[in-house]
Amino acid sequence: MRPTRIVIDEQAICHNLDRVANLAPKSQALVMLKANAYGHGILRVAQALPTDTAFAVACLEEALILREAGFTNRIVLLSGVYSPAELLVALENDCDMVVHHYTQISWIERSPLAGKLKVWLKLDTGMTRLGFEVGECDKVLARLNACSWVDDDIILMSHFAEAEIKDSPQTLLQLEIFLEATKSYSLARSLANSAAIINLPESHLDWVRPGIMIYGASPIEERTAASLELYPAMHVESQITQLKDVAPGTHIGYGGVYTCMTPTRVGLIPIGYGDGYPRHIDETAVVLCGEKLLPIIGRVSMDMLTVDCTGSPEVELGSPVILWGKGLPVETLAKSAGTISYELLCQIQQRGLVREANTY
16 A cells, blocks of 8 residues: 555644634634645544534535534634525524625525524725725625624624734734724624734734644744644655665656756655645755655656655665654745645645544
8 A cells, every 4th residue: 555644633733723722812713624624624623623613614515514424513604605595505504604795795685584694794904805895884784784584693804914924014904994993893803814813912802713723834934833832733644665776967757857966866755746745846845754854856746756865874665754744844845835835735635545643
């Protein structure tokens, strides 16, 4: 059996949620489970979290996966619904709905429901993506309150565009706009994502919305996850399955883009872009073998990649390697690939056996 594995550490996930609680002790947490829980497995992560945890998903399809599996937790649809027909399904499955444009308001008004629809009203404070203009809040709330089938406890929310930048003027302006626009309402409020939970305590309010930090990656470029006391929840592991000594001048991999300048000991690892490992990495990309960082050489293939084991006699057939996880943060590889950790976590393909383990 191919030795490549994704190991999900449920204990790390719970530790990271505790870290959120330590940073924002007066706020409730709405945990992001969208995109298959950032690639970690939506049902696996939901099962690992405390039973009273509130979940957020991108769409109704993701919510139904949780409901059909028997989860009764509060679930928020971050994009709301995409048609009037989805309103009834959302209500039948006890899902909260984010309302962010007037078409959704019209659907609600024209669709009297037998129960109470729980609504999160999204305001655009500068992200310029989803949400009503802050000056429209009174009007939108009036229309929602006129619907007897909308729950009175509407939650007001917005989203930061660059909270990962410490003391960002844009972020501080968004906070100011949101606080000013919502100060006259006796309603719960939600603003802080992972970066703001860490960088901007003033934004914590009633609900925080942790995402990437739950999975043990840093939302802040200049801060490591370890420095934030976050534990990686995903460990991508494999082994050295072939070793080959080659002469100077030997080309490695597709296109011969890498040429060995000296006698080189080449190791093969059975993982590639077919597994979601990024193909477009630069020369800084490495894997961790024991305590040694081995440079990746040549192009990443669909099912394998090659590393330089020269000068590492301790590396042998079967030596375990970490592609990312404990000892080699996913942020390190993301930088080599010119992307962000979110993308790598979300795109990993679970075609190998996924195992659970407590690493810490």
